[in-house]
Amino acid sequence: MKYIAILGLGVVGSGTADLFYANKKEIAARVGDEVQLKYVLDIRDLPESPYADKIVHDIEVIIGDPEVSVVAEVIGGLHPAYEFTCRCLAAGKSVVSSNKELVATYGAELLGLAEEHGVQYLFEASTGGAIPVLAPITRDLAGNRVQGISGILNGTTNYILTRMFRAGATFEAALTEAQEKGYAERNPAADIEGIDACRKICILTATATGTLIDPAAVHTEGITAIRQSDVQVAAQAGYTVKLLGRMVEQSGATFVMVAPFLVPAASPLASIEDVFNGVLVKTDFAGEVLFYGRGAGAHPTASAVAADVISVLRGDAPRRRWSKSDGGVPADFALFTCRHYVSLCGVEKSAVGVVWSEAELLPTEGEEIALLTPMISEREFEDELARLGASGARLQAHIRVLD
């Protein structure tokens, strides 16, 4: 018999408990031993919960029980999740986590602490919900050099952008709809400002490269400035607007960013809609590989938590060692090069043509000029925009283009 504990009986914690009960027999066969949920840590009593008899309020009960070999931390937030994780690892228990904030912040230390104590720290559920992506990068693409990652990593923003694209909704209307459906929080800042996606691209980048970068060093833009008219103009030109977390290699430099991008219709990312997530991994031998599925939700996230628990118990967990970035990664965003979608007003097309002679003008209604610039660096873009500003141009919208 193997015993596990769950820290936090919220949405993911309940889903994880549900899974271990629902698929008890299958899991026993796969592990080669019965797996039993022994404790659930929560500050509440939750007498209505089917797991009420497992609830303890004191982490010491779990830490002090040598029978518990794996702990699932699904509390979220930095504290007390960090302290609990350290205590469990130091007590010789493997920890699996859905906590993207914790992994993106303290992942390197916690992996080191796990190695020091001969246990595992796994976090498949922190990125992409149900989608197997971290373990496949570590294990199933291990023969490759990962050259790039582009992911739709946040279901809330993808739902909003899908409604803007499919139903002609404004950003505000689509956000309200997402809130009504329970896809967006009442305070949606972490999603719509790109903070959630930023943590996830940091975790993905570290998984692929072994280097964990500070989320604060990542150029991060959300989707609040995307207008319905931009989505329509882009659609007519064959693009869909998506919020992407990206790791991009250019001229030997590694750029990491979160920003909305115009995604060409032929990209496998273009057809990922609603609350689904997808991660496109570019490699030297395998080429482009896409992982797609539900990026959030009680049961999908529980699937990833359970995979990690089972992996620990079977002894086939992916082993990782991360160092913290010494500052070389991410590279200076001013040097990142791509095409840019720009909408301007207060300027003549001829003046735009002087600055961007190879720009592709897009058909628009009204007085705005919409165009796609040639490949230019962020710095060049800013400089050229300033020149146009001197001629009276006012920037209405700016979205980068995925090549």
Next chain:
Amino acid sequence: MKYIAILGLGVVGSGTADLFYANKKEIAARVGDEVQLKYVLDIRDLPESPYADKIVHDIEVIIGDPEVSVVAEVIGGLHPAYEFTCRCLAAGKSVVSSNKELVATYGAELLGLAEEHGVQYLFEASTGGAIPVLAPITRDLAGNRVQGISGILNGTTNYILTRMFRAGATFEAALTEAQEKGYAERNPAADIEGIDACRKICILTATATGTLIDPAAVHTEGITAIRQSDVQVAAQAGYTVKLLGRMVEQSGATFVMVAPFLVPAASPLASIEDVFNGVLVKTDFAGEVLFYGRGAGAHPTASAVAADVISVLRGDAPRRRWSKSDGGVPADFALFTCRHYVSLCGVEKSAVGVVWSEAELLPTEGEEIALLTPMISEREFEDELARLGASGARLQAHIRVLD
């Protein structure tokens, strides 16, 4: 130092050797030890090959060398691949394989033999080329019950169907084009008749359920009967035609089949084009998960071979045990239920309406009647078609519909 050998210096063998040289440093870091290619078995001398100095002609050299711990069998075909694999496993060497025919035929025995000798038998490269899919099903979806699999498992046929859909090509013209581009063999029967996809859906089903079925027991149809007009009529109704390998649970029965299907545009399988493959796995907790990438080619397949080699050397290989089906799986195909696209001539719409009152008529040019039937079993479909035949109807086309 770890030593490996490759059996067969064909396309995949060369690609695998390339990979271990190109990414030597990265692989050493991931394995924790240098990995060196010691032998390549081939009947030819191949003096022009960069690996000419590794070539041996006698399998006994490899079997007798205790330094070789992993052997990559990329010969293809049943013999001598089967005998070589047995010999290597019995000699205490793990074997990784890209050989779908061998795995679909002898996978259960070979997994048993590997277990008996305390080594691994892995075959990620046999299904989906570069796409991590077998290991993710075994490891990363291990908390789930797999309830269904629908895969685009053959790049040749997907290329042909894509050209029929996108460029209005006939089947014959698209096949010729695929042959000219090197995507189809001169004798394309194994691809266009569905035989290749059949082996792969057998391997996927065994990976998900633990039961290996006889490929000969699988209802298998190819794409040779698909007409350009069917693709166009389907497109106008919002469908794309795809050759799918499927494992489907219905009323407690498990059906396995290979056949062309009308795939609704909203399905993530619909946008998988050209030579790409994709596998959609339906599970109870994770929901639907899609794995997408290059299904064939020297370097993509080498990526999967390398992942298995590295996995063996790191000790985190997915462990599997398969039994051979006792006959309950696959269930009798006559009971499989779906909607059907049918094109008929020699009959009035009113007569069709008597048999299929809830059919959805599709707009066609000319005298044929095209329609989508309601959900009916294969047996009902055959019976009802016979009734229409008695009224003079002649079947011009029949393609099932993915729901």
